[in-house]
Amino acid sequence: DVKVTQSSRYLVKRTGEKVFLECVQDMDHENMFWYRQDPGLGLRLIYFSYDVKMKEKGDIPEGYSVSREKKERFSLILESASTNQTSMYLCATYRGQGARWRGGTEAFFGQGTRLTVV
Amino acid sequence: AQRVTQPEKLLSVFKGAPVELKCNYSYSGSPELFWYVQYSRQRLQLLLRHISRESIKGFTADLNKGETSFHLKKPFAQEEDSAMYYCALSGTLTGKLIFGQGTTLQVKP
Numbered sequence: 065d066v067k068v069t070q071s072s073r074y075l076v077k078r079t080g081e082k083v084f085l086e087c088v089q090d091m092d093h094e095n096m097f098w099y100r101q102d103p104g105l106g107l108r109l110i111y112f113s114y115d116v117k118m119k120e121k122g123d124i125p126e127g128y129s130v131s132r133e134k135k136e137r138f139s140l141i142l143e144s145a146s147t148n149q150t151s152m153y154l155c156a157t158y159r160g161q162g163a164r165w166r167g168g169t170e171a172f173f174g175q176g177t178r179l180t181v182v
Numbered sequence: 183a184q185r186v187t188q189p190e191k192l193l194s195v196f197k198g199a200p201v202e203l204k205c206n207y208s209y210s211g212s213p214e215l216f217w218y219v220q221y222s223r224q225r226l227q228l229l230l231r232h233i234s235r236e237s238i239k240g241f242t243a244d245l246n247k248g249e250t251s252f253h254l255k256k257p258f259a260q261e262e263d264s265a266m267y268y269c270a271l272s273g274t275l276t277g278k279l280i281f282g283q284g285t286t287l288q289v290k291p
Binding site (some may be wrong): 095097099104105106107108109112114120122154156158160170171173174175176 | 188191218225226227228231268270277278279280281282283284
């Protein structure tokens with residue numbers, strides 16, 4: 065069983081704080097993703113990484129950065145949290161081929177982190 | 183542009199009724215289409231993928247390249263099918279998995 069673990073289920077942070085969301089996977093998958101999930105907007109891709117120290121911007125990277133120092137860990141960083149970053153954040157992982165999609169593969173998701181910025 | 187559109191936010195049906203969740207996509211290359219499902223208080227998980235041509239929990243989906251659609255169907259809905267359903271796309275042009283807006287399926291007793 066693939067395990068994708070996000071460090072926190074619920075977080076409450078103040079405006080302006082620096083926030084770290086951690087994701088760890090135990091299946092040696094190359095590709096890791098961070099999405100935010102909002103009602104009516106679906107899952108929107110923030111950043112993804114297809115190798116250690118590699119990262120690419122997704123569709124909504126503004127206000128976020130990421131770090132991938134080890135293959136199993138992918139961190140999402142909110143440099144200065146704002147109220148419009150209140151959301152559910154989902155980490156996902158799957159076996160890839162560098163920057164290319166590996167046909168037929170399945171993505172595995174963490175349980176999500178509900179972040180509230182006050 | 184690569185895009186997935188799910189036109190319905192909410193689909194409400196009675197138990198035993200047929201279900202069709204719509205998904206349309208825009209993609210220039212060879213797409214791979216998926217349906218993911220999120221049951222209450224559970225993590226998002228794969229339901230089915232078009233390349234497998236499988237039926238999972240009674241659900242099927244056919245890729246129609248002419249209409250660029252990948253609608254999810256089930257002939258007789260069950261209460262346990264109530265969940266959020268996401269259509270997703272990837273393929274040869276990208277390493278990303280792109281999701282639609284999601285449709286909440288509510289099956290009433």
